[in-house]
Amino acid sequence: MEAGRSMRLPAFIGLTRAYRRAHFDYHTPPGVDAVAKGFDAERFVERLAEAGCQAFNFFAKDVFGNCYWDTKVGNKHPHLDRDLLGEVVDAARRRGLRVIAYYNVMDLINARRHPEWRHVGHPAVPGSEGEYVCLNSPWVEEVFIPELKELAHYDLDGVFFDFLYVRQPCACRWCRETFEREAGEPFPERAEGPGWRKYIEWVRKVNDKLVEVACSALHSVNPQLLVAVNWAYTPRQPGEPPECIGYLTLDVDETRCPVLEASYHAKHFDGLGKPFEVMVTRFLKWWGDWGLKPLEQLLAECATVIANGGACNIGDHLYVDGRQDPAALELMSRAFEFIRVREECLPSSSVPYVAVLLSAASSWAQGRVLADDSPLRGAHLLLLESGVHHDVLLDSRLMEEMYEYRLIIVPSQRVVEPELVDALKEYVAGGGSLLVTFDTSLADGQLELGELLGVELESEEPVELGYIRPLDPGLAKGLPESPIFVRGRFTAVRAA
Numbered sequence: 001m002e003a004g005r006s007m008r009l010p011a012f013i014g015l016t017r018a019y020r021r022a023h024f025d026y027h028t029p030p031g032v033d034a035v036a037k038g039f040d041a042e043r044f045v046e047r048l049a050e051a052g053c054q055a056f057n058f059f060a061k062d063v064f065g066n067c068y069w070d071t072k073v074g075n076k077h078p079h080l081d082r083d084l085l086g087e088v089v090d091a092a093r094r095r096g097l098r099v100i101a102y103y104n105v106m107d108l109i110n111a112r113r114h115p116e117w118r119h120v121g122h123p124a125v126p127g128s129e130g131e132y133v134c135l136n137s138p139w140v141e142e143v144f145i146p147e148l149k150e151l152a153h154y155d156l157d158g159v160f161f162d163f164l165y166v167r168q169p170c171a172c173r174w175c176r177e178t179f180e181r182e183a184g185e186p187f188p189e190r191a192e193g194p195g196w197r198k199y200i201e202w203v204r205k206v207n208d209k210l211v212e213v214a215c216s217a218l219h220s221v222n223p224q225l226l227v228a229v230n231w232a233y234t235p236r237q238p239g240e241p242p243e244c245i246g247y248l249t250l251d252v253d254e255t256r257c258p259v260l261e262a263s264y265h266a267k268h269f270d271g272l273g274k275p276f277e278v279m280v281t282r283f284l285k286w287w288g289d290w291g292l293k294p295l296e297q298l299l300a301e302c303a304t305v306i307a308n309g310g311a312c313n314i315g316d317h318l319y320v321d322g323r324q325d326p327a328a329l330e331l332m333s334r335a336f337e338f339i340r341v342r343e344e345c346l347p348s349s350s351v352p353y354v355a356v357l358l359s360a361a362s363s364w365a366q367g368r369v370l371a372d373d374s375p376l377r378g379a380h381l382l383l384l385e386s387g388v389h390h391d392v393l394l395d396s397r398l399m400e401e402m403y404e405y406r407l408i409i410v411p412s413q414r415v416v417e418p419e420l421v422d423a424l425k426e427y428v429a430g431g432g433s434l435l436v437t438f439d440t441s442l443a444d445g446q447l448e449l450g451e452l453l454g455v456e457l458e459s460e461e462p463v464e465l466g467y468i469r470p471l472d473p474g475l476a477k478g479l480p481e482s483p484i485f486v487r488g489r490f491t492a493v494r495a496a
């Protein structure tokens with residue numbers, strides 16, 4: 001057994017090659033005494049292996065704060081009389097499946113037990129309150145780190161964190177004290193102005209710090225563990241993932257069009273240079289629904305993910321007693337087979353053609369904890385529906401790789417750093433094409449790219465309505481003669 005284990009590929013290589021993955025939600029309220037009573041770890045893993053699954057996420061800690069391993073430092077589910085995670089890890093090892101522990105940081109149990117640790121929200125931001133622990137509170141030192149150090153002793157391939165980022169502003173005493181100490185200025189009472197922008201910049205640093213803390217706690221015990229944070233480094237909180245992140249992941253918002261979401265996020269992840277997965281669910285209407293998605297829809301989602309170079313993770317939720325719905329497993333197995341027969345063509349890599357810029361600085365400068373990424377979404381939708389192959393790149397990567405692209409699109413990215421302005425000038429002078437929209441590079445009433453574009457700003461239009469009429473007859477080909485009505489923001493410019 002030990003010899004077999006030492007022959008195992010390192011988690012990094014092994015998981016990167018695993019395109020067929022599953023995730024099992026198992027949020028079980030503390031009062032449920034049926035917890036895991038119908039669960040057989042051997043049988044569960046055996047069925048997954050038969051279904052063609054290569055790696056899966058299994059619960060270490062749920063949203064309530066219940067732990068599913070034999071913990072001495074955390075709150076084990078009160079009705080769980082076995083080491084559920086341990087059994088699953090052992091069974092998975094015997095069959096060569098990869099296991100990632102799911103860890104949810106909301107910890108409602110500790111938030112109730114320690115009201116002083118609770119996320120309180122910001123009085124100037126309605127709806128920002130919450131029942132969960134604040135990630136700037138002593139919970140990190142007293143609960144999070146000790147639990148992770150204990151968890152890391154299991155023979156896992158990695159840990160998947162849920163909600164390990166600031167998702168709502170918070171004005172608790174810990175947030176106030178930490179902000180004032182680190183930023184050196186008073187905590188902002190109003191959700192606007194320079195003080196607020198400084199606060200949002202600080203939120204970005206808090207996120208980075210949380211990832212660093214989680215990685216060092218886990219890697220101090222097992223440096224091989226792959227760390228992933230659900231929704232981190234996505235366009236709503238963009239940035240370069242640090243070295244300690246093993247792979248990128250998100251469960252796409254299926255209340256929107258899942259295929260479109262999968263395409264959008266897979267393209268963005270692919271531009272960040274790390275292995276990634278995209279999670280879609282087996283549910284008809286996302287989490288909380290027990291209906292089964294049609295096979296054709298699931299296959300379209302999986303195809304989109306693997307075509308963009310990602311691994312496909314299919315999410316399910318176990319019943320309260322731990323059993324998996326056999327129909328859900330059957331659906332998964334058919335999707336896994338679809339992926340398996342195409343695996344020879346993977347991993348694929350994108351051929352540079354059109355680049356779309358995502359400026360991380362622009363997103364954070366919006367002054368929101370979660371940025372509005374609709375301009376980038378719009379560019380992706382336009383290109384996808386027009387059948388134009390494209391990549392999404394952060395500023396830093398675009399600077400390095402721009403000459404490989406024939407066209408660069410900058411969709412309403414307000415902050416364009418001076419080095420990038422210079423680089424774009426050279427790129428265009430060398431024959432490259434540039435397309436910008438709306439308020440790109442608009443700072444202090446000036447367009448930083450104005451000289452290159454040959455225009456000067458006249459005004460930012462106050463109304464969110466306008467019409468498009470192509471001035472160049474070449475662009476009018478195939479368009480109706482009447483002006484095209486558009487709901488959106490515009491700037492008025494004149495030829496310089």
Ligand SMILES: [Zn+2]
Nearest residue numbers: 134170172175
């Ligand atoms: Zn707080």
